[in-house]
Amino acid sequence: MLPLARVLSRQMLYRDAPDHARLRSLLSRAFTPRTVMTLRDRISDAVDQIITRAAPAGRMDIVADLARPLPLAVICDLLGVPEEDRSALSAWSDPVAEAIGDSRLGADDSRAASQSMGRMLAYLRELLTREEGPPAPHTLRALLATGTENPDQDFDELLANCALLLIAGHETTTHFIGNAALALLSHPQAAEELRNRPELIPAAVEELLRYDSPVQLMLRRARHDLDLAGRSVTAGRAVLLVWGAANRDPAVFPEPDALDFQRPGGRHVAFGYGPHFCPGAALARLEGAVVLEALLTRLPDWKPDGPTPRRQRSLNFRGLIGLEVTFTTATPGDHD
Template sequence: MHTPAPPASLLLALRPRTQERLYDFYDELRSAADLFWDRRLDAWVATGHAVVSSAAGDPRLSSVRYPDIEAVSEELRPLARVLSRQMLYSDAPDHSRLRALLSKAFTPRAVAVLREKISGAVEQIITHAAPTGRMDIVADLARPLPLTIICDLLGVPEQDRDTLSSWSGPIAAAIGSSRLDADDNRAASQSMTHTLAYLRALLTRQDTPPPPHTLRALLTAHTENTDQDFDELLANCALLLIAGHETTTHFIGNAALALLRHPDAADQLRSRPELIPAAVEELLRYDSPVQLMLRRARHELELAGRTVAAGQVVLLLCGAANRDPAAFPDPDVLDFQRPGGRHVAFGYGPHFCLGAALARLEGAIVLEALLTRLPALRLEEAPLQWQRSLNFRGLTRLDVAFTPPSVNHDSGTLTMATHRRPAGLGHASSST
């Protein structure tokens, strides 16, 4: 009797050639099993939409990433101590308490106030790049835009933002890979230490009051009127800072690449701008910036017909779940009118992404700008390179070309030949 071969290890996704065909690789994993034991990772890997979505909200599975800090390598231990206090890696009641505090800054109404600021930032970036006819969408747009917005929310002075961004890179790398060396882990821990020190100084400074309606103002008022553990608060501010721009950066880059590779879909959005909110959801499903969620079994349990032992790790592959044909017919097709189906790019259950409304709004505004402000936008002939991560999916750069503005010789001014500006974009995209 023929015994089917066990699925390949998820670690193969770290190879550059696998990144190029990542969703084909996920199909191979899913066709073998929707939940399988990965010996190299010493963890269960869930690939099917049904098991991923159900497990994400299953109270029998814990979100705690580092249950035993002392078991972590010495170089990574300082980072692990901070991550263990963040709501992303916490369970109720701590998770519920922290989320209730920070969610006030990310309600649809609070996010809607940012529309003008986001639009202005995008316009400034594109106006600066327009005369050249060239842009690296990652470096010139996808990275600075969400960094600007989350730093505005935290009240971070403009001159400090590049430094904070440089610290987030090593931290994101450590979160996204279990195969970093001691130097990488040490760099991640040091970056987190620098980030916390900066945020402590920012939130406690007395010389400059926090700008009104910012997250800094909300947090300052909260700490003055409660017994909030300040170190815990700092840890979660660091989470917002890093997650608030790293994941949105990847989403913008991935979405732009998808449209460049599917010109018919891009033309559809130009002619039917009312589809942009739906396009944001479909692009999140199609190439998710966050590829997996980690859970740990509180006790022995049954999951998708398998027995998961107490303490074992379960990796929930959001990227694979979002291409599961059982949940999304023709999942490799980019369809902005796709009926039904709920993607898990923002997670699922209690840990659903706190910044989802903000990411949706930023995505909608960027899509509108790319489609209307950069005529004949096209992909440059350059090899694509993905960041080496199991957790995050994002390009290191995305070089594009477009028609630069022409000179009006009578007036001496520059004019950009654009499509008509779509009306009413973004309003539906700010809702969760």
């Protein structure tokens, strides 16, 4: 794991202040709420096209056809990764995500993950030096240009963080869309409520993130001695934060195992907490809202089909391998 760990340890997710704040400030220009909201139509078009393509057959795999390609296309569009390179990027990203999330990793998996990370970094290095002229706003080149304004900034550190953005920007959202679709299929009444009351969609996005959290845990190490919920933790001890369990805490969410789009109060921690709170939350929420609306309006009679959906082999990332559905009518989208 060492070659991979060397790269991961330079990513903001695993840095403390002041490095963390320095790296994170680069992101703030690309991820303003305004930039994210301008993506709504593009996301909507992409979802419509996917559903329109599946309509003649009357069936689709929500994971393979929608939940995987959509977030990848969105983050690559935003960051300026050319279309022809995206499938390679996704193929390099998967072994890395698996290595981060899987507690039963073998030597071959670690090697594959390290090699994939190496290839992704080599690709990014080439991409970011390939083009000339001023970079388009919000792209990786723009982030890089901001980073290299500082003469002490290390190029490899920037590349490691570009890789984080690309990996974190799609793997988790893929799981979210798959988990949300499965939850709706298994709760037809809740789905019907949402179909009739689309104003509940933002609340439904939050509840679905709470109910089946795509990122289940985070391992941190205490920097100082501290008291945590009545337990003393000495400096250097590892602390496993289980977001998924916190999101089912009955003291915060009464009847935590119920899916309730009108649940009062209670803030989930599916995007983490504190200084590392997910900077992609607004984008993920937007993608989730657009997808929910499209699935509910365009596939009113969708049903699960095929084998019982299986979960990915990961302790950390909670997502599906596939989710096949059939439907008889796909109502036309706005953009047909």
